[in-house]
Amino acid sequence: MLYCEKCKVYVSGQKTVCPLCQNELSGAFSPEEEIFPKLKKPKYSGHFLMRLITFIAIAAAVIVTSVDIMLPGNVWWSLFADAGIFCAWLCIMVGIAKRHNVIKKITFELLIVTLLSVLWDIYTGWHGWSLDYVLPCCCVAAIIATAVLSLIFKPQAREALFHLVLNGLYGIIPLFFLFTDRLRIIYPSMICAAICILSLAAVILFDGKRIKEELSRRLHV
Amino acid sequence: MSEKKPNGWRRLDNAAKIFPSTSEKTDTRVFRFSCELTEPVDPETLQKAADKAIKDFPHFLSIMKKGWFWYYLENCDLPLIVHEENRAPCSQLYFPGRKNLLIDISYYRCRINLEIYHVLSDGTGAVQFLKTLVCCYLTMLHGDEWEKRPIIDYDASRTERSADSFQKYYSKVKGEKRKRVRRAYNIKGEKRETEDLRMIEGITSVKEAIAAAHRFDTTLTVYLTAVFIEAIHEEMTLRKQKYPLVLMVPVNLRNYFSSETATNFFGMIAVKYDFKTQPDDFSSIIKTVSETFKTELTKERLSVRMNELAALEHNPFVRIAPLGFKNICLKAARHIKDYGETAVVSNIGRIKMPEQLLPYIRMFDVFVSTLKIQLQLCSFEDKLALCFSSAFTSSDIERRFFRKLAEHGLNIEIRCSDIDELPEPPEEEALPEESGDIPEEKLDEISEES
Numbered sequence: 001m002l003y004c005e006k007c008k009v010y011v012s013g014q015k016t017v018c019p020l021c022q023n024e025l026s027g028a029f030s031p032e033e034e035i036f037p038k039l040k041k042p043k044y045s046g047h048f049l050m051r052l053i054t055f056i057a058i059a060a061a062v063i064v065t066s067v068d069i070m071l072p073g074n075v076w077w078s079l080f081a082d083a084g085i086f087c088a089w090l091c092i093m094v095g096i097a098k099r100h101n102v103i104k105k106i107t108f109e110l111l112i113v114t115l116l117s118v119l120w121d122i123y124t125g126w127h128g129w130s131l132d133y134v135l136p137c138c139c140v141a142a143i144i145a146t147a148v149l150s151l152i153f154k155p156q157a158r159e160a161l162f163h164l165v166l167n168g169l170y171g172i173i174p175l176f177f178l179f180t181d182r183l184r185i186i187y188p189s190m191i192c193a194a195i196c197i198l199s200l201a202a203v204i205l206f207d208g209k210r211i212k213e214e215l216s217r218r219l220h221v
Numbered sequence: 222m223s224e225k226k227p228n229g230w231r232r233l234d235n236a237a238k239i240f241p242s243t244s245e246k247t248d249t250r251v252f253r254f255s256c257e258l259t260e261p262v263d264p265e266t267l268q269k270a271a272d273k274a275i276k277d278f279p280h281f282l283s284i285m286k287k288g289w290f291w292y293y294l295e296n297c298d299l300p301l302i303v304h305e306e307n308r309a310p311c312s313q314l315y316f317p318g319r320k321n322l323l324i325d326i327s328y329y330r331c332r333i334n335l336e337i338y339h340v341l342s343d344g345t346g347a348v349q350f351l352k353t354l355v356c357c358y359l360t361m362l363h364g365d366e367w368e369k370r371p372i373i374d375y376d377a378s379r380t381e382r383s384a385d386s387f388q389k390y391y392s393k394v395k396g397e398k399r400k401r402v403r404r405a406y407n408i409k410g411e412k413r414e415t416e417d418l419r420m421i422e423g424i425t426s427v428k429e430a431i432a433a434a435h436r437f438d439t440t441l442t443v444y445l446t447a448v449f450i451e452a453i454h455e456e457m458t459l460r461k462q463k464y465p466l467v468l469m470v471p472v473n474l475r476n477y478f479s480s481e482t483a484t485n486f487f488g489m490i491a492v493k494y495d496f497k498t499q500p501d502d503f504s505s506i507i508k509t510v511s512e513t514f515k516t517e518l519t520k521e522r523l524s525v526r527m528n529e530l531a532a533l534e535h536n537p538f539v540r541i542a543p544l545g546f547k548n549i550c551l552k553a554a555r556h557i558k559d560y561g562e563t564a565v566v567s568n569i570g571r572i573k574m575p576e577q578l579l580p581y582i583r584m585f586d587v588f589v590s591t592l593k594i595q596l597q598l599c600s601f602e603d604k605l606a607l608c609f610s611s612a613f614t615s616s617d618i619e620r621r622f623f624r625k626l627a628e629h630g631l632n633i634e635i636r637c638s639d640i641d642e643l644p645e646p647p648e649e650e651a652l653p654e655e656s657g658d659i660p661e662e663k664l665d666e667i668s669e670e671s
């Protein structure tokens with residue numbers, strides 16, 4: 001065992017200097033006394049991918065904007081490109097942040113994609129395509145995906161069930177636009193609402209107990 | 222019986238409610254108990270022992286999930302896999318959104334390490350589990366040599382083990398105004414760059430330490446706390462001495478309120494010492510510490526403090542606040558509270574094991590994650606482990622602490638996790654050892670495959 005003359009303490013393990021005062025040690029060390037393994041520093045830094053994608057997005061936006069400024073013409077087309085880059089970046093970020101839970105990811109992406117498309121529609125002169133097509137189609141896609149995932153990942157069936165209910169409720173929103181006459185084409189919204197109501201009814205009637213249980217744990221105060 | 226439901230869930234206990242929101246870079250809210258045996262650990266037996274021991278503590282097999290208002294624990298059937306130590310002590314165990322256990326068992330040479338996320342349990346619960354694990358392990362290896370099977374003295378049903386004792390003893394306190402947090406001395410110093418803490422532990426003899434304490438006419442805990450206060454004091458600049466030094470001491474409430482729970486059940490008391498108004502000689506420090514312990518460690522005082530803590534959870538406005546908002550508030554509250562604290566001293570006390578196992582166990586020790594510096598005490602037979610975990614780069618407080626003990630006549634053995642500043646050990650020493658290791662591992666792989 002090693003000994004520090006200054007601190008008057010024994011030091012075990014493989015040390016070159018005293019851990020307390022950083023002075024020379026006397027005696028011989030034995031590596032067997034080491035109580036902690038020598039570990040390599042982990043190189044992986046958790047959010048590296050996120051930072052990389054963010055940097056790429058910023059770079060793309062900067063390049064596009066500066067090209068737009070340099071080129072002659074008086075249409076600010078780069079604004080659309082920047083907005084598009086931002087939307088893509090947001091969707092990817094959410095995807096990475098929720099990568100450990102695919103089912104949750106679907107619900108989040110549904111929310112983001114539909115909201116962004118409504119915004120796009122508004123700022124490009126309201127043609128109504130976001131409410132006519134995007135919202136109902138995304139809802140149906142999300143519901144189908146969640147239902148399929150619940151069959152594949154059996155252990156997460158309860159989680160899927162909960163998100164199925166959330167998506168189902170979200171999918172009834174087109175019905176509101178339908179009745180307030182904001183739609184130009186009603187078929188997608190009607191089909192979406194029908195599917196949502198049917199799936200909600202099925203889930204509640206056949207799995208009501210599990211839904212109730214899941215709600216009680218998620219909403220306990 | 223309700224324990225066995227595969228998808229059962231539980232609320233976090235009162236003390237645990239603040240941990241998830243306030244887990245941070247170095248303060249992962251993970252603590253590690255280790256048991257050092259006299260012979261190298263056999264991984265396969267340890268795995269079997271872990272499978273057996275966890276059956277007595279089924280609520281440790283849980284994952285934590287986010288609800289809309291609170292976090293909650295969900296039973297799960299993930300396997301508890303024993304592995305060789307491959308991460309820094311007290312590394313993160315809870316990763317938001319990921320499905321993984323909040324408990325980890327690893328081994329390195331003669332040591333068995335148990336790491337637990339504080340949400341699951343406090344020190345007492347963890348010790349109970351580690352004792353059970355070690356007992357299972359040693360019985361599997363040496364059981365035939367004994368006449369009588371060793372029995373761990375822990376008589377509690379499974380529901381008792383997972384019960385929240387804070388709820389049981391909660392009574393509403395009459396609106397005593399909460400005192401404003403007074404700023405305490407905060408240790409200044411460079412924080413470590415890496416996310417792992419530095420652990421330094423000193424091992425000494427219980428008898429020698431008690432003898433030293435008796436020379437100052439006091440008990441072991443008071444004596445060591447006083448030495449710690451003095452060590453911090455010597456690192457304080459004169460200008461900073463206007464702030465009082467405040468040591469927080471976790472108290473095991475099971476000793477004051479009858480409970481057998483293996484979840485959290487502890488309270489905190491504060492030991493204050495003001496060098497501006499109080500003399501700075503050692504005997505005065507001892508006197509103050511011992512008086513504080515005497516006045517604070519009564520059932521009445523502790524239940525007041527406990528109810529103050531629980532009041533937060535019973536406040537209707539807090540309860541209906543969404544989780545994200547709660548997290549922000551609790552984090553802020555924690556930083557304010559941190560201003561009122563200098564360091565933590567946590568006494569785990571004596572760990573007793575059945576007689577048959579004593580020849581195979583060398584000692585126990587414990588490390589806790591922290592943002593500052595924290596001292597843990599725990600003893601086994603005649604071995605007293607004084608374990609420092611620290612988020613600072615400098616080890617001056619530890620040095621002063623151990624030098625003081627050495628001055629008082631204690632023989633101390635220092636062990637520590639690696640300090641990054643140190644030069645790498647010479648290559649020649651490491652090589653033969655490694656080359657000896659590799660074939661053995663290969664052999665194991667081959668035998669496993671066949």
Ligand SMILES: [Zn+2]
Nearest residue numbers: 004007018021
């Ligand atoms: Zn030294």
